[in-house]
Amino acid sequence: xxxSACIFDLDxxxxxxxxxxxxxxxxLTDQLGIHFTEEDNxxxxxxxxxxxxxxxxxxxxxxxxENQKHEYATRKNKWYVEYISKMTPDEILPGSLAFIxxxxxxxxxxxxxxxxxxxxxxLERVGISELFDAVADGNIVKRAKPDPEVxxxxxxxxxxxxxxxxxxxxxxxxxxxxxxxxxxxxxIGSPGILKKAQFVISGLNEMNLMKLRILxxxxxx
Ligand code: B16
Ligand code: MG
Numbered sequence: 762x763x764x765s766a767c768i769f770d771l772d773x774x775x776x777x778x779x780x781x782x783x784x785x786x787x788x789l790t791d792q793l794g795i796h797f798t799e800e801d802n803x804x805x806x807x808x809x810x811x812x813x814x815x816x817x818x819x820x821x822x823x824x825x826x827e828n829q830k831h832e833y834a835t836r837k838n839k840w841y842v843e844y845i846s847k848m849t850p851d852e853i854l855p856g857s858l859a860f861i862x863x864x865x866x867x868x869x870x871x872x873x874x875x876x877x878x879x880x881x882x883x884l885e886r887v888g889i890s891e892l893f894d895a896v897a898d899g900n901i902v903k904r905a906k907p908d909p910e911v912x913x914x915x916x917x918x919x920x921x922x923x924x925x926x927x928x929x930x931x932x933x934x935x936x937x938x939x940x941x942x943x944x945x946x947x948x949i950g951s952p953g954i955l956k957k958a959q960f961v962i963s964g965l966n967e968m969n970l971m972k973l974r975i976l977x978x979x980x981x982x
Contacts, residue, residue, distance in 0.1 A: 762924060762925060762977075762981050763925070763974075763977065764869060764925060764926070764927050764945070764973060764974075764977050765869060765870065765921045765922075765925040765926070766869060766870040766871065766872065766915075766916065766919050766921040766925060766926045766927075767861075767864055767869060767870075767871050767872075767926070767927050767928075767929065767973075768871075768872045768873070768874040768897075768912055768915045768916070768926055768927070768928045768929070768939075768944070769857075769861070769871065769872070769873055769874065769928075769929045770807070770873075770874060770875055770928070770929060770930045770931060770932070770935050770949075771873055771875035771877060771880055771883060771884075771898075772806070772807075772875065772876075772877060772883075772931075773806060773807075773931030773932065773949065773950070774854070774857075774929050774930065774931050774949050774965065775853060775854060775857045775873075775889070775965075776848070776852050776853060776854060776883060776887060777852065777854060778845060778848075778877075778883065779802065779806060781841055781844035781845055782802065782805060782813075782841060783799060783802040784840070784844060785837045785838070785840040785841035785844065786802065786805070786813070786817060786837055788837070788840050789817075789833060789836055789837045789840075790817060790821065792836075793821060793823060793833070794821070795817060795818075795820060795821030795823060796820075796821070797817060797820065797821070801816075801817070801820055804816055805817075806931065806932040806933075806934075807876060807906050807930070807931070807932025807933070807934045807935040808876070808905065808906075808932075808934060809876050809899060809905040810834050810837075810838065810878065810899075811830065811834055812905055814830055814833055814834050814837070815830075818830075838879075841879070842879065842882070845879060845882060845883055845886060846882065846886065847886075848883065848886040848887055849886070849887065850887050850888045850889075852887055853887050853889065854964055854965065854966075855964060855965070855966040856964055856965040856966025856967070856968065857965045858889070858892075859966075860965045860968050860969060860970075861892055862892075863969060863970050864970065865892075867970055869970075870894045870895075870919045870921060871892070871893050871894055872893055872894055872895040872896065872897060872915040872916075872918065872919050873893050873895070873896045873897065873898060873915070874897050874898075874911045874912045874914075874915040874928065875897075875898045875899065875911070876898070876899050876905060876906055876911065876935075877898060877899050878898065878899040878900050880896060880898035880899065880900070881896070881898070881900075884896070894918075894919055895915055895918035895919050896915075896918075897911050897912070897914040897915035897918060898911070899911075901914060902914055905934070906932065906934040906935045906937070906938035907934045907935075907937035907938045907941060908938060908941070909938050909939070909941040909942035909943075910938075911938065912926070912928055912938055912939055912942040912944055913942050916942070916944075923942050923943045923944050924943055924944070926942075926944045926945070927944065927945045927946070927947060927973065927977070928942070928944050928945070928946045928947070929946075929947050929949055929965065929968075930946055930947075930948060930949065930955075930958070931948070931949040931950050931955075933954065933955065933957075936948055936955050936957050936958045937957060940957060945959055945976075945977065945980050945981065946958045946959055947959065947960050947961070947962060947968070947976070948960070948961035948962070949961070949962060949963070949964060949965070950963070959976075959980045960976055960980070
């Protein structure tokens with residue numbers, strides 16, 4: 762079965778916003794007296810904002826009620842938005858634009874499937890809002906990855922069956938979400954971490970349509 766649509770995670774696949782998330786969480790954890798490292802930040806990739814905060818509070822062994830949690834998450838997001846509002850098109854990861862344009866020229870539909878509620882601002886800042894046929898993000902889905910909701914929503918918006926979609930994902934929870942959606946998944950990162958992805962590359966600069974066609978034949982046959 763041939764691929765009719767590609768769904769891209771945003772953070773870690775098309776842009777590297779993990780460092781901005783880290784800087785913003787670090788400002789919060791410094792204020793709360795929690796020791797938070799870049800290694801800890803790895804655990805937050807692909808995880809929703811509030812679930813990320815829960816992990817951080819658990820690391821710091823800090824208790825907080827719902828009101829406090831809401832205030833902490835809002836404080837962090839305010840700083841995060843300050844950082845991403847200064848993003849430029851130079852921050853698009855290598856190979857992303859060329860691959861997405863190649864897909865579009867071949868009639869393959871393209872969508873975003875991201876946990877981030879800041880997806881529209883990021884796409885706008887880096888100048889690629891017009892590039893996607895559909896955007897499924899944290900503003901329209903309720904259940905966080907590894908739940909398949911975000912990818913199923915993207916497929917629905919594109920009007921393409923899940924079995925004809927390929928997901929590109931950098932987070933363990935995101936790879937699982939793609940598989941749960943019944944989609945083929947190509948991991949972006951390390952094969953040692955993204956163990957369940959059917960194939961792993963280090964970035965979209967390693968992908969092109971011919972390679973995708975070869976992979977789908979191997980994986981779907
Ligand atoms: P926001 P993705 C995810 O984006 C990030 O990887 C994760 O670190 C972040 O907590 C989450 O978005 C929510 O982001 O606070 O902007 O709503 O990888 O699914 O594109
Ligand atoms: Mg990601």
